[in-house]
Amino acid sequence: MNNKPRIKLDAVSLVIDQNYTRAEASNNLGINPNMLGRWVKEADRDDGHAFRGNGRLTVLSQRLSKTQKALSSGVTILLKP
Numbered sequence: 001m002n003n004k005p006r007i008k009l010d011a012v013s014l015v016i017d018q019n020y021t022r023a024e025a026s027n028n029l030g031i032n033p034n035m036l037g038r039w040v041k042e043a044d045r046d047d048g049h050a051f052r053g054n055g056r057l058t059v060l061s062q063r064l065s066k067t068q069k070a071l072s073s074g075v076t077i078l079l080k081p
Contacts, residue, residue, distance in 0.1 A: 008039045009043070010065065012036075012039050013068075014028075016040065018068075029063070029067065
């Protein structure tokens with residue numbers, strides 16, 4: 001899996017800003033909960049400067065955006081790994 005900065009920031013946002021547990025967020029996104037935990041720690045440590053990169057969206061990032069929109073609208077969706 002290629003971990004782009006946007007994916008990480010969006011995943012961390014689910015935990016920090018939207019109060020999802022790491023288990024819930026990682027399950028919805030199809031990623032390892034320990035990896036998400038590491039991303040949350042990195043984001044806390046770097047004070048908003050974590051995960052710099054080229055900004056191109058990947059398939060996982062697109063799935064994450066779709067998931068976030070669906071979750072915020074109250075729609076339940078199932079993601080395939």
